[in-house]
Amino acid sequence: MLPQEAIRAKRDGQELPPDAIRELVSGIADGRLADAQLGALAMAITLQGMSDAETVAFTEATRDSGEVLDWRGLDLPGPVLDKHSTGGVGDLVSLVLGPWIAACGGHVPMISGRGLGHTGGTLDKLEAIPGYSVTPDTATFRRLVKDVGVAIIGQTGSLAPADKRLYAVRDVTATVESLPLIVASILGKKLACGLDALVMDVKVGGGAFMPTPEASRQLAETIADVASRAGTPTTALLTDMSQPLAPCAGNAVEVREALAVLTGERKGGRLLEATRGLAAEMLLAGGLASDRAAALATLDERLASGAAAERFARMVAGLGGPSDLLENSGRHLPTAAVMREVHAPRAGHLNAIDTRALGMAVVELGGGRRAPDDIIDPAVGLSDIAALGEAVSHGQPLARIHAASAADAEHAERHLLAALSLEDTPRPAPSLIQDTIRREVP
Incomplete structure (x- = not known):
């Protein structure tokens, strides 16, 4: 189907077959679809929506538009797991969750983003650590995921390139709010990481990305449905963002808070509660715990023993940061x-x-x-x-x-x-x- 005919069909409210969707997304990735056509397609999807089958096909095509990571050759001893948040204020969960899961036997290849609007970005926080590289070569990334169990980096040009181009057009054509495009954007990148399971943190409240609790729930349910139909079991938690998740917001200040949680200096609070809940779901989804009680017991032991903090320190050093960040954070941050x-x-x-x-x-x-x-x-x-x-x-x-x-x-x-x-x-x-x-x- 010619691109203009597919755009016309979607404009008129027709359901696009999977092969037409794959052809459109392929054209987005390799440039065959002109910017004008891309903008028209995004607007047609925004106005007419997509069926569940269309959204799954669009997500899978976005995932497959570039490299899909394959971890089988590394003989990893545990499952490949990841988490994604829709963003918030004081949301530094990734900094604690990734090394915590690694300490429990999981492997976390976390592709993160920068701040957007009022929400902070995981990459911006990590770049507050002197020397930390969010763009390592592929060999370093894979080595850290295997040996340390976690590597938090930025999106490479080879992962879901269709999404990168489509998002840039959506940002200037008033089509950012389209639910199918949001879902395909989030999952296209995440599922390209070759995951065994995914956990989503979808925010609800005044600081959330979605404007209403109903919209947040719809996003959570759609993401879980689409990701599972695309082959990745997914759990979505709806979490409150009517106040900052941690008692801080910023970049270096949030790294300090992450260190306080990982080292046991901070023993309670909303950040720890949310991270513990998400981590328990990841252990269950990855088969690393038989039930929730066992998952929580494992998590508590790994945090108290210092194993989670040790994984964070190894990840930082492996990506170019100081080797003594845990002991001398005041010197480096x-x-x-x-x-x-x-x-x-x-x-x-x-x-x-x-x-x-x-x-x-x-x-x-x-x-x-x-x-x-x-x-x-x-x-x-x-x-x-x-x-x-x-x-x-x-x-x-x-x-x-x-x-x-x-x-x-x-x-x-x-x-x-x-x-x-x-x-x-x-x-x-x-x-x-x-x-x-x-x-x-x-």
Whole structure:
């Protein structure tokens, strides 16, 4: 089918057969589809949607548009597992989860991304570590996945190239919100990593990517359904993003928080709870635990023993970072020139947080990008952010600002005070893990 005929059919609401979808995606990857045709196709899909069968075919074609990693030749002693998050503020789960799973016998080839809008990016956090390379050669990547059990890197040009080109067009044609295109974009890259199982962390709440809880649930269910039909068993957790996941947001500050969790300095909190829940699902999906109780017991033992922290340290060193990051993080991680506490203007209960506004405050401090070529300041951000439902007294610190200048800190303070709502009567915070959706390969 000619590309223009396929575009016409989708424009008119017809269902495209799998071979036509494969031909379109192949044309996206190799350039045979012109930008004008690509934009028209994206708009037709956005307006008309796709059936379940079409979405599966589009996802599989995106996965197969470039290299699909094959780990069989390495004789890995454990399953190949991964996790993906739809993004949030203070969401540094990947930094803890990857080495934690590796310490439990899994192998995690994690292809991560950069910050987008108000959400932080895993690669930006890792690049706060001096020397850490997110673009290693393939041999180094495969060696670390085998020997250390985890390597967190950026997308290579050979993985799902159709998605890279399509996303660039979607970004400038108002077609980013299309559910089938979102699903194919997420899963095309992840499934190209040759996974035995995938766990998704789909955010719900004011700082989530999707605009409503209903939309977040639909995304979670669609991802789990499509990935399993494409051959990869998938579990999706719906987790709360009505407040930052960790009590911090930024790049170096989040690496410090990850180290605190991995070394046992931080023994509780929402970050640890979410990561533990996701990790348990990964162990179950990979056959590394017989039931949830056994999975949690294994995870707790590997964290307490220091095995998870040791895997993180080996990954960092293997990708060019300092070999003594665990022992001397203060020597290696950058710190901001200005620190300023934000104090409560009145007594009350912290009943609402504009999480998106906190994320944008970090961007404005220089910790994120407003334009693609912006240079990130890894030292800036927020820490010690008060939690929803917390009772605070007048003058009590609500957060700490890490800024490059006093003027930047003052500007961020105004944004923070506007984003934190104090009320006389307490309200309970939403539960962190709101639902779990599991799908096996049919």
